[in-house]
Amino acid sequence: MRNSNRQWILKRRPVGDIKPGDLELVEQPIPVPGPGQILVRTLYLSLDPTNRIWMSDMEQYMPPVNLGEVMRGGTLSVVVQSNNDGFQPGDVMNTFTGWQEYAVVDGGQKLPPGLPLPAYMSVLGATGATAYFGLLDLGKPKEGETVVVSAAAGAVGQIVGQIAKIKGCRVVGIAGSDAKCKHLVADLGFDAAINYKTTKDMRAALKRECPNGIDIDFENAGGEILAAVLDNLAMKARIVLCGMISQYNAQTPPPGPSLTNVLMKRARIEGFIIIDYLPRFGEFFAEMAPWVMQGKIKYDTTIVKGIENSLTALDMLFTGGNTGKLLIQMSEEPG
Ligand SMILES: NC(=O)c1ccc[n+]([C@@H]2O[C@H](COP(=O)([O-])OP(=O)(O)OC[C@H]3O[C@@H](n4cnc5c(N)ncnc54)[C@H](OP(=O)(O)O)[C@@H]3O)[C@@H](O)[C@H]2O)c1
Known part of the structure; x- marks a missing residue:
């Protein structure tokens, strides 16, 4: 001793x-x-x-x-x-x-x-648990889906990819050397791997390897890799924001919105298009109409008269000229 x-x-x-x-x-x-x-x-x-x-x-x-x-x-x-x-x-x-x-x-x-x-410090330790819960709990992989994982040859990434394979997914890893990429495919069963350090166009490479789009992004890198992934998402994709190692040494915040707080606060960002809810409009109306009639919900309208003013009125949306809903009144309401 x-x-x-x-x-x-x-x-x-x-x-x-x-x-x-x-x-x-x-x-x-x-x-x-x-x-x-x-x-x-x-x-x-x-x-x-x-x-x-x-x-x-x-x-x-x-x-x-x-x-x-x-x-x-x-x-x-x-x-x-x-x-x-x-x-x-x-x-x-x-x-x-x-x-x-x-x-x-x-x-x-x-x-x-x-x-x-060492197994208890890696695959059966916190990093293995990160891969397991992150992929299964947040990513919710389904057979046949495409999973992309960055820092794929690292502690978390290599376990993520292998669990995704067990779940029947197509798995594409992103790593920083040809040797790592070869290892992912030859030894760990990944379907493909992209060397982000030598690939000039990551968007094109991801498009090639993920022809049906990316259903799950297990994000360990952030930055430009995440940007390329976002451009290749499939419908209803899930992004598991696990880490953004590309930014940990940054001296100044990278341009664009910071996702750091999304990670630290376990926040969720989810795309949303209202047309998906058309079948549930009856439900919405049944609850909202009484709220409006009882005065529990108030609403403003900004009404501009005349079809000829449509285009200039549209500009109000970008200058802040409206409060509440902007409408053109085309003709008088019936008496
Ligand atoms: N949310 C959580 O609870 C949680 C828990 C554990 C880990 N994590 C996160 O998971 C990620 C991986 O952690 P880990 O413990 O498994 O480490 P790791 O992947 O074993 O090691 C980090 C790897 O990241 C890659 N890397 C470094 N700089 C990069 C950059 N600028 N762009 C892309 N890749 C880069 C390097 O591999 P290359 O040769 O491929 O560049 C490096 O080997 C980290 O972001 C970490 O913070 C999160």
Whole structure:
């Protein structure tokens, strides 16, 4: 056993790419477990794109790591010393003890035997669960549909693609090298893979590989990849906004609307065209008409007289000249 505990401390919030000095490796005494506590030695530390988010003070789903604190991270640890009857030295368990070699914990989830330990940090850990719930719960894949996944050779992406194959979908991966693309198709059963770094026209490549359009986009990349995907959506497509790694190091917000809050707030954006609801207009009228008659719903109209004014009146919609519904009154109402 070492006689010190090496830890990575967050010293300052990175600007753009993480730079030397943003984090500092320090040595501290190995902590001593108190009554009921357990000293664990870290076996594996999970490195995740979200580490970069946690280092920043951007809007996020957990508080950022405070400056001066040990960097946060999921870990797999072995018990070294236990003052807790439920844990014996040698027990291996899931922990969340961050970027350090030793930690004191009150407990942890012991692992079932059977698989190599890294499996519990990947396919059977948070990344596997992300793929599983994101695809099945939000994406709702149906047999025969086309699924596109970005960062497809990464931890989450490669599991997404394989689950989608189990569900009978056509699966197209997007990855950043020919070797990764080959691996996706040859070894992981993807139907096709696109190297986004060498493909000049991603829209055309996606159109070629997804001739019926994209039913599910499992979005890990964001930015230009997402833009190309959006141009190839099929009717009633679902976009699972899992991550936007292309933006985590950005120093200035990319142009256009930011989807960061959509991700962080688990918001939903859904296309909507009213003609789909024509069969339900009776339902609408039955509820709305009484609301209007009882004065529960008020409505404004801006009425312009004369067909000859139609075109100039139309302009009011773009200048804000109307309040409420803009109408042309073509002729007098019957007396
Ligand atoms: N919502 C959640 O709860 C949740 C949970 C876990 C992960 N995530 C998100 O899921 C995504 C994947 O995470 P992961 O843990 O599985 O990491 P990962 O995919 O194993 O690693 C990241 C990969 O992203 C690719 N990449 C990096 N920069 C890129 C860019 N500018 N454009 C396109 N691809 C880029 C790289 O592969 P290439 O060689 O292909 O470029 C890299 O290997 C991330 O966005 C992460 O934030 C979300």
